[in-house]
Amino acid sequence: EVQLVESGGGLVQPGRSLKLSCAASGFTFSDYNMAWVRQAPKKGLEWVATISYDGSSTYYRDSVKGRFTISRDNAKSTLYLQMDSLRSEDTATYYCARHHTTYFDYWGQGVMVTVSS
Amino acid sequence: DIVLTQSPALAVSLGQRATISCKTNQNVDYYGNSYMHWYQQKPGQQPKLLIYLASNLASGIPARFSGRGSGTDFTLTIDPVEADDTATYYCQQSRNLPWTFGGGTKLELK
DSSP: OOEEEEEOOEEEOTTOOEEEEEEEESSOGGGSEEEEEEEOTTOOEEEEEEEOTTSSOEEEOGGGTTTEEEEEETTTTEEEEEEOSOOGGGOEEEEEEEEETTEEEEEOOOEEEEEOO | OOOEEOOSEEEEOTTSOEEEEEEESSOOEETTEEOEEEEEEOTTSOOEEEEETTTEEOTTOOTTEEEEEETTEEEEEESSOOGGGOEEEEEEEOSSSSOEEOOOEEEEEO
16 A cells, blocks of 8 residues: 655744655655645645656756755655745645656645744 | 636535536647546545546546546546535646646535
8 A cells, every 4th residue: 555654844934944754655666756745725736846766857846946855765765855945935735745657646644834933 | 837727616416417627728738648637635635636647547536537628628527426525626737847736626515
């Protein structure tokens, strides 16, 4: 059974940093691209970043480029999202998702990030 | 960016058909595939993949769900609707970066 378990969320002040983790199990992690998708409170879904199966390629939405870094450790079957210079508009539930070619076929339960002073 | 437009809400009766639409401002077809996908999200839960590449049923999804469309017009159909189908449904395109989602359609029972 595919499982994705996020951790690392919390309350952080604007301008500070936070690092999210996603522990994967139930599939060969190193075979799949992985992604982060977020959802602001009472809002829709927004793709944030994707990393290729081997970590050689990364893709970001414009609003997080230069501030967020997606990475992975295939030996640990873990996905990361380093978030720097956080803004209030980054407040959201962040989901880890398996990015199967062009769609997101499995999602974690999500982790809440609140950016507020 | 490709913009996906969905109606905010839809109310249907149990046992009837629900048709949820998604319109894009650019063609999402490419080399014979329509890069459109559908997800279901129940309150307090993560999204779940229902349909990929416009019309393919994801693993474990009942055949009551179906998808069709091409180009810029797509639909998700639930027939017949069951009580457990109350949720918000999102379309998503993967034709171009950034991958984008529609605003979601909340399905309610009459």
